[in-house]
Amino acid sequence: MLGFLQAASGFKIWRSSFSTETPTMVKDGTTSFKERNPFITFVLGGPGSGKGTQCQKIVETFGFKHLSAGELLRREIESNSEHWSQMLNTIKEGRIVPSEVTVRLIQQEMESSDNNKFLIDGFPRTEENRIAFEQLLGLEPNVVLFFDCPEEEMVKRVLNRNQGRVDDNIDTVKKRLKVFEILNLPVIDYYSKRGKLCKINAVGTEDEIFEKVRPIFSACAGK
Numbered sequence: 001m002l003g004f005l006q007a008a009s010g011f012k013i014w015r016s017s018f019s020t021e022t023p024t025m026v027k028d029g030t031t032s033f034k035e036r037n038p039f040i041t042f043v044l045g046g047p048g049s050g051k052g053t054q055c056q057k058i059v060e061t062f063g064f065k066h067l068s069a070g071e072l073l074r075r076e077i078e079s080n081s082e083h084w085s086q087m088l089n090t091i092k093e094g095r096i097v098p099s100e101v102t103v104r105l106i107q108q109e110m111e112s113s114d115n116n117k118f119l120i121d122g123f124p125r126t127e128e129n130r131i132a133f134e135q136l137l138g139l140e141p142n143v144v145l146f147f148d149c150p151e152e153e154m155v156k157r158v159l160n161r162n163q164g165r166v167d168d169n170i171d172t173v174k175k176r177l178k179v180f181e182i183l184n185l186p187v188i189d190y191y192s193k194r195g196k197l198c199k200i201n202a203v204g205t206e207d208e209i210f211e212k213v214r215p216i217f218s219a220c221a222g223k
């Protein structure tokens, strides 16, 4: 099944053109990002579960830097960067972009930020993503939020979103849900076993859900 999900994107050819250099290596005496001891939150959940909406509220209340992996990829496509057409096709098909690309984009944003508290929204999508991030940056998340939402509600929210996203249509949403179940749930399960998962019932108003999120960060931010 995993083979089926990844086979059709020509990933092997695409992947081979990325450098394997470890980007966190200390160069010219500068300190590595890891030494900044950043506070990292991964924000997970199916398509339309409300990750972006809740991240916005966390930013406003607790001053985190919000990095949406999907948004970083969409920005790359819009700027016609290398491999933009493969990325666009991958997103249209609801498949997952190779880890090298996504980790590099996230790492660049983190390293260039003055903020040291990060919300990484919609990443890692796969066990391979997770391992790539942890190995390349030498870091693990402090907390993992999981917005748990019924499929029917997620489909309704995505189809009502109206932001012009190429993947907000019923065919792609069905594929994204399948990819979420097969590739992302194992990541959630991994962090659950590591005692890092905060599972939040994502049904209710945006404010009601934020009241479940707030205590997770209040403890460390004193708010």
Ligand SMILES: Nc1ncnc2c1ncn2[C@@H]1O[C@H](COP(=O)(O)OP(=O)(O)OP(=O)(O)O)[C@@H](O)[C@H]1O
Pocket (backbone or CB within 6 Å): 045, 046, 047, 048, 049, 050, 051, 052, 053, 054, 070, 122, 157, 158, 160, 161, 162, 202, 203, 204, 205, 206, 209
């Ligand atoms: N609690 C809620 N109740 C109803 N609608 C919501 C709620 N939270 C978010 N929405 C709406 O649902 C849509 C999807 O929310 P959002 O973009 O935050 O989800 P997401 O998890 O980031 O999705 P994706 O993975 O597709 O980026 C948006 O139009 C948003 O306004």
Ligand SMILES: O=c1ccn([C@@H]2O[C@H](COP(=O)(O)O)[C@@H](O)[C@H]2O)c(=O)[nH]1
Pocket (backbone or CB within 6 Å): 047, 068, 069, 070, 071, 073, 090, 091, 092, 094, 095, 096, 097, 098, 102, 121, 122, 123, 124, 125, 129, 167, 176
């Ligand atoms: O780590 C990631 C994150 C996202 N993608 C691709 O982007 C779309 C949209 O992501 P959203 O989080 O819903 O904005 C997703 O369906 C994937 O195709 C990815 O490949 N890797």
Ligand SMILES: [Mg+2]
Pocket (backbone or CB within 6 Å): 051, 052, 068, 070, 122
């Ligand atoms: Mg989102």
